Amino acid sequence: xxxxxxxxxxxxxxxxxxxxxxxxxxxxxxxxxxxxxxxxxxxxxxxxxxxxxxxxxxxxxxxxxxxxxxxxxxxxxxxxxxxxxxxxxxxxxxxxxxxxxxxxxxxxxxxxxxxxxxxxxxxxxxxxxxxxxxxxxxxxxxxxxxxxxxxxxxxxxxxxxxxxxxxxxxxxxxxxxxxxxxxxxxxxxxxxxxxxxxxxxxxxxxxxxxxxxxxxxxxxxxxxxxxxxxxxxxxxxxxxxxxxxxxxxxxxxxxxxxxxxxxxxxxxxxxxxxxxxxxxxxxxxxxxxxxxxxxxxxxxxxxxxxxxxxxxxxxxxxxxxxxxx
Amino acid sequence: xxxxxxxxxxxxxxxxxxxxxxxxxxxxxxxxxxxxxxxxxxxxxxxxxxxxxxxxxxxxxxxxxxxxxxxxxxxxxxxxxxxxxxxxxxxxxxxxxxxxxxxxxxxxxxxxxxxxxxxxxxxxxxxxxxxxxxxxxxxxxxxxxxxxxxxxxxxxxxxxxxxxxxxxxxxxxxxxxxxxxxxxxxxxxxxxxxxxxxxxxxxxxxxxxxxxxxxxxxxxxxxxxxxxxxxxxxxxxxxxxxxxxxxxxxxxxxxxxxxxxxxxxxxxxxxxxxxxxxxxxxxxxxxxxxxxxxxxxxxxxxxxxxxxxxxxxxxxxxxxxxxxx
Numbered sequence: 001x002x003x004x005x006x007x008x009x010x011x012x013x014x015x016x017x018x019x020x021x022x023x024x025x026x027x028x029x030x031x032x033x034x035x036x037x038x039x040x041x042x043x044x045x046x047x048x049x050x051x052x053x054x055x056x057x058x059x060x061x062x063x064x065x066x067x068x069x070x071x072x073x074x075x076x077x078x079x080x081x082x083x084x085x086x087x088x089x090x091x092x093x094x095x096x097x098x099x100x101x102x103x104x105x106x107x108x109x110x111x112x113x114x115x116x117x118x119x120x121x122x123x124x125x126x127x128x129x130x131x132x133x134x135x136x137x138x139x140x141x142x143x144x145x146x147x148x149x150x151x152x153x154x155x156x157x158x159x160x161x162x163x164x165x166x167x168x169x170x171x172x173x174x175x176x177x178x179x180x181x182x183x184x185x186x187x188x189x190x191x192x193x194x195x196x197x198x199x200x201x202x203x204x205x206x207x208x209x210x211x212x213x214x215x216x217x218x219x220x221x222x223x224x225x226x227x228x229x230x231x232x233x234x235x236x237x238x239x240x241x242x243x244x245x246x247x248x249x250x251x252x253x254x255x256x257x258x259x260x261x262x263x264x265x266x267x268x269x270x271x272x273x274x275x276x277x278x279x280x281x282x283x284x285x286x287x288x289x290x291x292x293x294x295x296x297x298x299x300x301x302x303x304x305x306x307x308x309x310x311x312x313x314x315x316x317x318x319x320x321x322x323x324x325x
Numbered sequence: 326x327x328x329x330x331x332x333x334x335x336x337x338x339x340x341x342x343x344x345x346x347x348x349x350x351x352x353x354x355x356x357x358x359x360x361x362x363x364x365x366x367x368x369x370x371x372x373x374x375x376x377x378x379x380x381x382x383x384x385x386x387x388x389x390x391x392x393x394x395x396x397x398x399x400x401x402x403x404x405x406x407x408x409x410x411x412x413x414x415x416x417x418x419x420x421x422x423x424x425x426x427x428x429x430x431x432x433x434x435x436x437x438x439x440x441x442x443x444x445x446x447x448x449x450x451x452x453x454x455x456x457x458x459x460x461x462x463x464x465x466x467x468x469x470x471x472x473x474x475x476x477x478x479x480x481x482x483x484x485x486x487x488x489x490x491x492x493x494x495x496x497x498x499x500x501x502x503x504x505x506x507x508x509x510x511x512x513x514x515x516x517x518x519x520x521x522x523x524x525x526x527x528x529x530x531x532x533x534x535x536x537x538x539x540x541x542x543x544x545x546x547x548x549x550x551x552x553x554x555x556x557x558x559x560x561x562x563x564x565x566x567x568x569x570x571x572x573x574x575x576x577x578x579x580x581x582x583x584x585x586x587x588x589x590x591x592x593x594x595x596x597x598x599x600x601x602x603x604x605x606x607x608x609x610x611x612x613x614x615x616x617x618x619x620x621x622x623x624x625x626x627x628x629x630x631x632x633x634x635x636x637x638x639x640x641x642x643x644x645x646x647x648x649x650x
Contacts, residue, residue: 229555
């Protein structure tokens with residue numbers, strides 16, 4: 001099945017060069033096509049007539065500091081809005097953007113639309129758990145989410161774990177700050193009651209920050225603020241551990257040890273790399289939407305396109321619709 | 326100057342044995358005395374008449390699952406309440422407990438009392454930052470704190486950094502989920518406005534989860550929910566990195582490398598160990614209060630006693646009173 005991905009060519013830190021380079025790498029997969037949206041005059045010489053890439057012109061770009069909803073409503077000629085409209089019109093199956101993540105959430109909600117039963121789409125980061133991938137939702141797209149939205153995230157994340165990560169009957173847990181169900185803030189206690197009362201979830205109770213990589217559950221449910229803090233603290237600490245090992249590995253003995261251990265250290269570093277997928281699925285919209293990292297390299301963009309295509313092929317949107325409808 | 330620490334002998338996971346062992350280690354410091362509060366019949370044979378330890382009997386123990394405020398108000402014969410009263414009466418200079426942390430917060434607030442100008446005491450964890458210690462406040466004692474409490478935590482943490490960690494003009498930052506001041510949840514945006522408008526703080530703006538160990542600021546200000554998540558995610562990821570290195574270091578080459586690198590790995594692991602201090606200061610009470618880890622070893626308890634004594638000698642409470650009064 002051939003899949004068409006609409007890519008916002010103008011969103012991200014190093015555009016359009018690294019986005020185009022990533023797209024050109026992604027379309028070497030024979031069944032992946034890209035509708036590349038942005039300034040045609042800039043894009044045409046970079047794409048250079050490559051097979052599998054169609055350029056669609058967009059006049060403007062949404063600036064990083066703009067209000068997401070105002071920008072999406074007001075800037076109808078922006079690359080993000082034109083790309084989202086292409087998905088809505090059926091010209092593409094999925095949206096990928098490395099631009100303003102709040103605006104991408106707004107475009108998914110306002111243009112592509114939400115599935116019935118979804119109050120707010122949730123951003124599903126996939127973490128390198130000890131025994132396999134772990135979904136963390138919401139990873140930062142939403143803040144100030146009420147408990148009912150957290151409940152909805154549990155279903156979105158479970159559908160994703162099952163259909164994209166192929167985990168049967170995925171378990172879920174609630175991110176909080178103590179093992180006992182009575183611990184946590186007001187919202188978390190309310191969310192606990194909702195999750196515990198829902199027999200269609202495989203709910204395992206509380207998960208703490210220290211358990212994020214421990215594979216205790218398949219899906220970690222949280223508000224986007226706590227989720228983003230947990231995600232970034234985990235990434236930062238793992239990176240810091242390796243920086244310090246490098247700094248300490250001086251002198252003949254340790255240098256030699258570091259040299260011999262290097263392949264193992266690289267494997268572990270790779271296993272803890274949050275960039276494996278190049279982005280995160282925004283779940284609950286009417287079409288597959290992947291938010292790539294703003295700083296994504298061309299490799300990251302290519303991975304994000306493939307990751308979006310995987311969601312399309314797995315019929316992720318239909319699976320979510322069946323679950324939450 | 327001789328310091329007397331009131332220690333709750335009955336709070337913690339392995340009581341009273343490891344608490345007593347820790348206390349006996351701490352009182353080998355010639356100027357540290359301990360008022361050990363708990364079941365006298367259990368404690369006397371363990372203490373065995375050691376110099377520097379006075380036992381004060383308490384009839385009961387606050388169970389881990391009890392409501393903090395009800396427990397402190399209702400169970401006046403509990404080891405925690407008797408220890409807090411000893412501090413209030415001037416029989417001891419500081420309180421150390423490894424028991425129910427919510428109850429210790431309640432005992433500090435209701436019995437020892439808050440300093441004028443302090444709405445809620447804040448728990449100050451000290452993290453092993455890349456270039457030295459970093460204070461994270463609140464680390465989990467309070468949840469659902471309004472922005473005004475976060476503002477107060479910035480002052481409590483700054484006073485602590487200056488007087489106990491000897492950092493001159495400590496800088497502070499606000500834990501949030503984006504670099505721009507407009508990012509974050511409603512509370513964080515309000516707190517940002519309060520911190521930015523306060524010329525008596527050295528406020529540096531936003532800090533993200535990935536920066537927790539990066540020594541960007543001396544004091545990281547946050548709500549206890551996000552703070553506890555950041556703290557535990559950081560601890561968990563650093564630990565996980567070493568677990569995975571050990572798991573990957575198989576085969577002749579890697580095993581030899583691991584052997585040679587072992588001292589360096591141990592140093593890094595030690596540098597990332599959150600247990601250096603054995604506990605965390607609860608700042609804003611009328612006397613020095615240290616919450617030790619519930620799972621504290623005897624070494625952890627000894628460190629917590631020394632850490633409390635350090636706060637007394639640094640005249641921490643007077644310094645905080647001068648700052649917030």
